[in-house]
Amino acid sequence: xxxxxxxxxxxxxxxxxxxxxxxxxxxxxxxxxxxxxxxxxxxxxxxxxxxxxxxxxxxxxxxxxxxxxxxxxxxxxxxxxxxxxxxxxxxxxxxxxxxxxxxxxxxxxxxxxxxxxxxxxxxxxxxxxxxxxxxxxxxxxxxxxxxxxxxxxxxxxxxxxxxxxxxxxxxxxxxxxxxxxxxxxxxxxxxxxxxxxxxxxxxxxxxxxxxxxxxxxxxxxxxxxxxxxxxxxxxxxxxxxxxxxxxxxxxxxxxxxxxxxxxxxxxx
Amino acid sequence: xxxxxxxxxxxxxxxxxxxxxxxxxxxxxxxxxxxxxxxxxxxxxxxxxxxxxxxxxxxxxxxxxxxxxxxxxxxxxxxxxxxxxxxxxxxxxxxxxxxxxxxxxxxxxxxxxxxxxxxxxxxxxxxxxxxxxxxxxxxxxxxxxxxxxxxxxxxxxxxxxxxxxxxxxxxxxxxxxxxxxxxxxxxxxxxxxxxxxxxxxxxxxxxxxxxxxxxxxxxxxxxxxxxxxxxxxxxxxxxxxxxxxxxxxxxxxxxxxxxxxxxxxxxxxxxxxxxxxxxxxxxxxxxxxxxxxxxxxxxxxxxxxxxxxxxxxxxxxxxxxxxxxxxxxxxxxxxxxxxxxxxxxxxxxxxx
Numbered sequence: 001x002x003x004x005x006x007x008x009x010x011x012x013x014x015x016x017x018x019x020x021x022x023x024x025x026x027x028x029x030x031x032x033x034x035x036x037x038x039x040x041x042x043x044x045x046x047x048x049x050x051x052x053x054x055x056x057x058x059x060x061x062x063x064x065x066x067x068x069x070x071x072x073x074x075x076x077x078x079x080x081x082x083x084x085x086x087x088x089x090x091x092x093x094x095x096x097x098x099x100x101x102x103x104x105x106x107x108x109x110x111x112x113x114x115x116x117x118x119x120x121x122x123x124x125x126x127x128x129x130x131x132x133x134x135x136x137x138x139x140x141x142x143x144x145x146x147x148x149x150x151x152x153x154x155x156x157x158x159x160x161x162x163x164x165x166x167x168x169x170x171x172x173x174x175x176x177x178x179x180x181x182x183x184x185x186x187x188x189x190x191x192x193x194x195x196x197x198x199x200x201x202x203x204x205x206x207x208x209x210x211x212x213x214x215x216x217x218x219x220x221x222x223x224x225x226x227x228x229x230x231x232x233x234x235x236x237x238x239x240x241x242x243x244x245x246x247x248x249x250x251x252x253x254x255x256x257x258x259x260x261x262x263x264x265x266x267x268x
Numbered sequence: 269x270x271x272x273x274x275x276x277x278x279x280x281x282x283x284x285x286x287x288x289x290x291x292x293x294x295x296x297x298x299x300x301x302x303x304x305x306x307x308x309x310x311x312x313x314x315x316x317x318x319x320x321x322x323x324x325x326x327x328x329x330x331x332x333x334x335x336x337x338x339x340x341x342x343x344x345x346x347x348x349x350x351x352x353x354x355x356x357x358x359x360x361x362x363x364x365x366x367x368x369x370x371x372x373x374x375x376x377x378x379x380x381x382x383x384x385x386x387x388x389x390x391x392x393x394x395x396x397x398x399x400x401x402x403x404x405x406x407x408x409x410x411x412x413x414x415x416x417x418x419x420x421x422x423x424x425x426x427x428x429x430x431x432x433x434x435x436x437x438x439x440x441x442x443x444x445x446x447x448x449x450x451x452x453x454x455x456x457x458x459x460x461x462x463x464x465x466x467x468x469x470x471x472x473x474x475x476x477x478x479x480x481x482x483x484x485x486x487x488x489x490x491x492x493x494x495x496x497x498x499x500x501x502x503x504x505x506x507x508x509x510x511x512x513x514x515x516x517x518x519x520x521x522x523x524x525x526x527x528x529x530x531x532x533x534x535x536x537x538x539x540x541x542x543x544x545x546x547x548x549x550x551x552x553x554x555x556x557x558x559x560x561x562x563x564x565x566x567x568x569x570x571x572x573x574x575x576x577x578x579x580x581x582x583x584x585x586x587x588x589x590x591x592x593x594x595x596x597x598x599x600x601x602x603x604x605x606x607x608x609x610x611x612x613x614x615x616x617x618x619x620x
Contacts, residue, residue, distance in 0.1 A: 051514050052510065052511035072518060076517030079515070090557065092504075092561065093561065103504075
């Protein structure tokens with residue numbers, strides 16, 4: 001068991017658990033997605049795992065070691081995060097932002113050496129950002145910023161990559177590109193994903209959250225069925241196996257389309 | 269096609285530091301000569317040289333005792349204090365900006381200077397910490413600065429994020445309250461407080477500078493810069509936001525507490541000797557970042573030197589503009605810094 005979360009509970013306000021006794025795990029090399037409606041607690045769960053929030057109870061372990069009792073530096077050496085914070089109100093270059101991923105590897109007065117610069121340059125090249133390394137981070141587009149933050153996570157050289165809804169506000173082209181890039185890196189990934197079709201395309205396994213509870217777990221084709229989607233999101237849908245991708249493809253059905261007509265083969 | 273700006277990441281600041289140190293030393297010499305009674309730069313240089321060990325004899329002779337008294341007894345301590353005060357205020361500004369994650373933070377704007385002044389006058393009035401002698405003023409100013417920073421910080425933090433409107437408005441309110449306290453005390457007991465009148469606290473002044481005032485602020489400045497430089501990565505990471513900083517290995521809570529302590533020390537100790545000199549902590553870090561980028565490893569030393577140079581020369585202007593009378597130096601920094609603050613405010617509104 002690589003990452004193991006047991007009975008995790010977190011409440012922003014007393015009595016209102018945003019994450020309620022949740023357990024989950026991630027195996028080495030897996031791409032695991034967490035899906036669920038807005039406010040279901042998926043981002044809160046990830047924030048507890050990467051220690052932005054301190055859970056009230058429960059345990060988190062990485063390779064059998066207790067994450068909550070590690071120093072922040074130790075946990076940063078083991079998991080890298082691409083989160084929702086991408087507005088930086090100060091002027092840094094792309095290269096400087098990516099190089100911040102070296103921080104947990106550094107002692108107090110260490111400065112970045114040749115090896116560090118090489119690691120940064122390699123990561124930026126992998127993400128196609130080497131041309132922009134001297135540019136101001138603030139001047140980049142949303143998708144470019146996201147790529148730099150993934151480069152920063154790579155530079156961190158940890159085994160687990162956590163994506164905390166990083167593609168939410170990006171248009172579909174960038175969303176695909178980012179997930180494609182991450183998938184191609186061959187690292188262990190735990191990602192909160194909004195778009196069910198993207199989750200079906202990229203994840204090996206899915207966890208489904210609703211109202212702070214973990215309600216379902218399984219492979220995408222097991223989890224993403226019209227019944228389950230209706231139960232969790234309250235939305236009717238049509239799920240087919242796409243002939244090209246071999247993955248589940250979900251079409252949402254608006255209220256005004258009569259299900260009876262669909263059943264009778266009108267749209268088939 | 270994007271234009272590629274070349275190699276700022278590897279920007280070397282060595283040469284820049286050397287140039288700034290040279291300008292600082294030149295400023296010390298030139299500014300010592302300038303004032304209602306002016307002394308030629310060559311003469312002031314020779315007077316300074318004559319006090320150097322070993323090479324002192326090269327200075328020769330041939331200046332008047334009065335000139336020597338002015339330079340060594342009045343001007344030089346004043347110019348050195350200006351250097352230390354300017355550097356401290358700038359470094360304090362950098363520290364507070366990292367703490368609240370916004371470049372509009374400054375000890376003056378957020379009411380920290382006023383808090384330090386009010387506590388210092390209260391301390392004088394009631395003789396608190398008087399057993400600590402000359403340091404009593406600094407300690408009460410430090411406490412005032414700390415109380416104000418913690419207060420303004422905690423009421424501006426809404427759901428884990430700093431709200432800049434809340435921050436600036438609470439800064440305004442706190443400085444009004446604290447300035448009111450200072451006024452009441454200084455007006456009701458004018459004789460007991462001597463040189464430290466209301467004008468001193470609110471508009472700042474380096475006029476009373478003596479060699480004895482320099483030691484503590486200088487020591488605090490050096491210690492704070494060293495500690496901040498040791499944490500330069502943490503400071504950079506704090507600017508990304510708390511969550512990112514945590515995920516990159518920073519103990520955010522601990523670092524923020526450390527920054528509150530350092531900013532209060534810098535503000536308190538400085539304000540005890542110079543009153544509130546506003547906007548230095550705002551302007552200098554801003555222009556420093558335009559010069560060397562955002563990385564604290566470069567920002568901290570450059571901001572310290574630039575701040576020192578700025579305050580020394582603004583103080584020269586304060587001595588000269590209406591000579592033989594003097595303007596409070598804080599009034600001049602406000603006249604220069606206020607418009608820059610408004611300009612930065614507009615720019616931040618555009619989200620640039």
